[in-house]
Amino acid sequence: MLASPVISQRLLEHLNTGVLLLDSELTVTYMNPAAEALLEMSGKRGLGVHFWELVVEADKDRDALEEAIVTGHSYTKREATIMLHNQQQVTLDYSVSPVAHPETRLPTLLIELQGRDRLMRISREEQLIAKQETTRSLVRGLAHEIKNPLGGIRGAAQLLERELPSESLREYTQIIIEEADRLRDLVDRLLGPRQIPKQEDVNVHEVLERVCQLIGVESHNRIRIRRDYDPSIPELLADKDQMIQALLNICRNAMQAMLESHTDTPTLSLRTRTVRQFTIGHNRHRLVVQIDIQDNGPGIPESLQENLFYPMVSGRADGTGLGLSIAQSIINQCNGIIEFDSQPDRTVFSIYLPLENL
Missing domain, CATH: 1.10.287 (Helix Hairpins)
Structure with a gap:
């Protein structure tokens, strides 16, 4: 017994895989909620839009899509870097399958999308x-x-x-x-820290303000500090002194990099937000706090990035290479993790800490 079109559409709407239907002109005729999330475009706005207005890829990928319409051959691409309409980059696996439209029988492309960034x-x-x-x-x-x-x-x-x-x-x-x-x-x-952490409710903004005070003293107020806090973030369970030490190590590295490279208007930006349903390692957390520490220094050399959190790895002649290793160890004790993204004039360290007591 064949499923009705209504039932088929409901099934598509509950898939975790993004599904798009394009007509022979590569205009979007259908997109399920998973595709809307991956492409960051609502179905109402996306329908009737040309596919290349939603995403940007290289010319060879455009040719492959148009060739699939003509030849009827399917193909799959792994870990494709796609530029979305809002200038955000995402990494996707996608499969293109030419099919006949179930009602009009005209050539149609079925595109299945799987997000790879999270994995x-x-x-x-x-x-x-x-x-x-x-x-x-x-x-x-x-x-x-x-x-x-x-x-x-x-x-x-x-x-x-x-x-x-x-x-x-x-x-x-x-x-x-x-x-x-x-x-x-x-x-x-x-x-690293040898004492057992003294777990207590900690206000992350009090910790950051203490770090800002210390950085101001050490830099003789030569660093401009910008704050972008979310005041609704609840307290987290951590050792306050160790948390100050971890964040201070990261901020101190940023301060030293900017001052030693004579960065114009050295600026340290601190940002806090909450993230829902976030995975750290093997564990998925209902709510985590994200702390971003950004500087406009010269960036981290590519030769150091792979091993940056190892002990004794430093880009400074007089550096010990222990600051980031100790910071990562402290954050790991709180079941969190530190990530970073670095390029000239913009280095961001992101600290993720679970808020499990909520």
């Missing part, structure tokens, strides 16, 4: 989290192997100091002790 982001996050876990395990093992002999070296230097016949020779044992202490402190910093 690609989840995949990147899973890889990032896995890399960070591996790095932390390596650092913990390395720290154990380093700190044990360091303790022995320091103890031996102290014993030797007591037996030295001349006070002037103690200068050398002090150098041994001080360098051993310096290496111990470096290992402790590599390990």
Whole structure:
């Protein structure tokens, strides 16, 4: 028994796959809600519009679409970068299938759309989290192997100091002790925060204002700070001091990059918003807070971007490369994640933290 057109349309409207129907002139005759969401165009506005007014692709893709009408051959394209009508870029998988219109029997193109941006982001996050876990395990093992002999070296230097016949020779044992202490402190910093987080309700804007105050002092007020806060964001459960440390590390990196590159009108922009139904790693959260920290500095060199959150990775000659590693570790403890997008004159670090207590 064949399904009625009404039932078929209802089924299409409940699909997660975007479905478009184009006539022989490539004019949109139907789009389901999933296609509306992917193309950011309501059905009422999209119907009767030429397909290339909704999306922008290369000429070869235009030719392929028109050729499908003529030849009747189907094709599929994976991870295509599409520019939407509102100048937003999205990544899609799409399949084009020439079919006969069920009523008019005229040539029609059936286009199935699958959004890839979210899946690609989840995949990147899973890889990032896995890399960070591996790095932390390596650092913990390395720290154990380093700190044990360091303790022995320091103890031996102290014993030797007591037996030295001349006070002037103690200068050398002090150098041994001080360098051993310096290496111990470096290992402790590599390990990140060691104390158990003190979970409490934290107002994210109080944290950001404290960070702004510290950045203003450190930069001697040479950094212009712009705020774009959503005052409706509820409190989140976190360690306030550690959260200040994480956000300060990111803002301090931005401040140093702008000042060292002599950026014209160095500006740090802070923005907060809530995002619903957001996935972090394997977990989907009903509500998360998004904190964007943007600067207009020179950007992060491409050679560093892949390993930016690893310890000891830094673009500065005198940098330790620990700030972002520690920040990511703190945010991970709160089940959140840090992402970034960087190009000259615009670098944005986005922190996502779940609001699970709502």
